[in-house]
Amino acid sequence: MTRILHLTDLHFGFHRAALEEPLLARIAALRPDLVVIGGDITHRALPPQMRQARAFLDRIEAPLMCMPGNHDVPAWNLVARMFWPFAGFRRHFGPVLTPVGRAGDVRVMALNSADPYAWQRGKIREGEIGRVIGNVDAMGTNIVALHHPLQQLPRVDKALARRASEALYRLEASGVQVVLSGHLHRWATDALLATGRHPRVLQIQTGTALCARITDGQNEFVLLEIDGPDLRLERHVAPMDANGFGTPEIADYSRVSGVWRRV
Template sequence: MTTLFHCSDIHFGAEDRAALDWFAEEVRANKPDAVIITGDLTMRARHREFAAAGEWIHNLKAPVTVEVGNHDLPYFNLYERFRHPYRRYSRIEDKVEAEINLPGVSVVPLKTTARAQLRLNWSKGKVSGDALRESLRTLRSLPADTVKLIAAHHPLVDADTRSSGSTRGGLKALMALQEAGAAAVLTGHVHDPFDIERRTGSGSVRLIGAGTLSERVRENPPSYNRITIDGSAIDVEARYMI
């Protein structure tokens, strides 16, 4: 059996220190096979926020993959946003959009952030053709009996949550990922957990969202998802700090 801890929207700069300590203790006590962080490590992509996030991640002492969230692209330095958007990830660059391969289970990244968009709200999601092709290429290279999970920041299609990802190209991407063998898509952004099944043209795929470990809670307290995979069965338990 494989155990994954899925958290999101940590927002260093507006972090909940008690929630971070609680999650780190959960990792220490339970020793998951990997930790999946689906974006928004920081609040305003400041250097000090990335430094704090990097230290916290290294102290987890577990394999980690980190997706890029909309809050993690430089806010105040447009030159850096467009030319070197990932420079501030330097301390954890080996974990950014890193594929994780475990016995019988693989986690494949899908980038849903954009440096700019043809709409006013750049915080919303977008799946580019290049990003989708890269994820599909990886999915198709994996053995057929692998449980294949996608990790992204924005929900590809909206769940029944207060906030929305409004991801452009999300439905098309979801259908293509399912056809390529993805069993589930793990995301964040909306700060509330969810677990739903979405029918596509040729089958169905799980949509699994993590809550937040920051002070920016919405409908639920700070939480993370404990995901256990036994054979092809995927079980998701949202765990709340109370």
């Protein structure tokens, strides 16, 4: 049994400071094997926000892997955005923008979907799809983690990241079984599976862990418990009017038949 915790859209600088300690306590209690930080670690990519976020992440005892979100690229300093868009991220969150994490027989491969030229929309880089496909472990569970979703529900009014659909088809064909994403600050897993378009990939689109934007409705993160072809999601939710996480919502899935089904 491997425990992967997905934490995304922390938005340090515009975050719920009162939720920091309850979040750290809940993470410590869950004892994950690996924590995946899905981008938008800061709100405006400013050095003080990066330092504050780094200090928070340093208090997580489990191994961490981080990838950039659009908010981790300078939004206002256009010179920095064009010429050294990931310098601050590399300095504070690791020199590699596309790390690979391993825990048990689970492999987590990050994509960098932040695009300095299309700040909100993002893109999947052609070379990165091939790199991930080359890293797929035929015997284990393969997870791709990135900031931007690879599929969006019809109600989403944001443009899908460039090359997202192509990436999803190719990753599914190559044996990637799970995709973790953030960015939309809205939970979607069953609704994406129900579209029937990519039955061999469980797309877990997680909401924001700490962002203070009231219209997000709640903060949340998810723990994946992976046991061969079986996967349990534990979704931990903190309503905006409560400084703590409630009893997690549990959902079980299996890909024993070759496609994902909720069981």
